[in-house]
Amino acid sequence: MADVLKVSGLNKRFGGIVVADNIDLALAKGRVLGLIGPNGAGKTSFFNLVCGVVKPDSGSITLVGQEINGLPIRERARMGLARTWQNLRLFSSLSVLDNLMLGPRAYSADNLLDVVFRPGHVADSERESRERAFAVLERTGLAGIAHQPIRDITFGQQKLVGVARALMNDAQCLLLDEPMAGVEGQAYALIQKVVRDIAASGVAICVVEHNVAFIRDLCDEGVFMFAGKVLARGTVETLIADPQLTELYFGT
Ligand SMILES: Nc1ncnc2c1ncn2[C@@H]1O[C@H](COP(=O)(O)OP(=O)(O)O)[C@@H](O)[C@H]1O
Numbered sequence: 001m002a003d004v005l006k007v008s009g010l011n012k013r014f015g016g017i018v019v020a021d022n023i024d025l026a027l028a029k030g031r032v033l034g035l036i037g038p039n040g041a042g043k044t045s046f047f048n049l050v051c052g053v054v055k056p057d058s059g060s061i062t063l064v065g066q067e068i069n070g071l072p073i074r075e076r077a078r079m080g081l082a083r084t085w086q087n088l089r090l091f092s093s094l095s096v097l098d099n100l101m102l103g104p105r106a107y108s109a110d111n112l113l114d115v116v117f118r119p120g121h122v123a124d125s126e127r128e129s130r131e132r133a134f135a136v137l138e139r140t141g142l143a144g145i146a147h148q149p150i151r152d153i154t155f156g157q158q159k160l161v162g163v164a165r166a167l168m169n170d171a172q173c174l175l176l177d178e179p180m181a182g183v184e185g186q187a188y189a190l191i192q193k194v195v196r197d198i199a200a201s202g203v204a205i206c207v208v209e210h211n212v213a214f215i216r217d218l219c220d221e222g223v224f225m226f227a228g229k230v231l232a233r234g235t236v237e238t239l240i241a242d243p244q245l246t247e248l249y250f251g252t
């Protein structure tokens with residue numbers, strides 16, 4: 001199966017804390033990989049390293065065969081790397097639609113000179129961004145609330161907006177950081193369905209989540225991370241049944 005994201009020998013430490021200890025990990029097209037491990041294991045740091053928020057000390061990160069380590073965040077996003085954030089980072093007074101249009105790669109005309117000298121180009125670009133946003137809202141079941149401000153929708157819907165915004169740049173690889181934290185009720189099934197649909201369209205997905213039932217139901221496979229190390233990879237069932245891993249998960 002084709003690897004969309006491939007990380008090799010990734011290392012990072014913050015002073016005495018090792019957040020990535022020689023990580024080798026690959027995400028395959030159309031598959032959902034669950035990333036589990038106790039708080040502080042380095043899961044969010046792994047996402048930060050991959051998307052360029054944090055610089056690794058060493059290692060290689062390739063996206064569809066191209067080395068992206070060293071590229072700016074925006075460039076990685078343009079190449080099809082998308083993520084959501086543990087804390088949502090949405091604009092609460094703006095509509096669902098506007099939040100998407102302000103996401104990564106919102107306007108190609110982000111140059112002020114274009115606004116002055118190529119107003120037609122800016123209008124086209126805005127129209128294109130709006131169409132793209134509506135397509136993503138359809139795909140994530142949010143089209144009906146496109147014009148509602150973020151603060152007026154449920155927390156589960158806000159989480160979905162986070163996922164939708166990440167999809168604005170034609171993601172090939174999607175990293176979801178705790179998509180279920182704080183979510184209950186019908187949003188649970190909806191988020192699960194949306195993630196599955198996105199994978200079915202060929203996107204490689206990695207999900208960090210403490211909700212083990214969600215991970216077990218959703219993921220094709222899981223990896224267990226502890227102290228910056230990938231300790232095991234296998235079915236989520238095997239990982240959560242492993243007494244040594246359970247001890248590490250709950251013992252800290
Ligand atoms: N920018 C940073 N500077 C210093 N320490 C950090 C930074 N980011 C994360 N850490 C530390 O690295 C460890 C791993 O954090 P994190 O990746 O957020 O873990 P997880 O998401 O698995 O809970 C924690 O001890 C955290 O405090």
Ligand SMILES: [Mg+2]
Pocket residue numbers: 043044045086
């Ligand atoms: Mg985290």
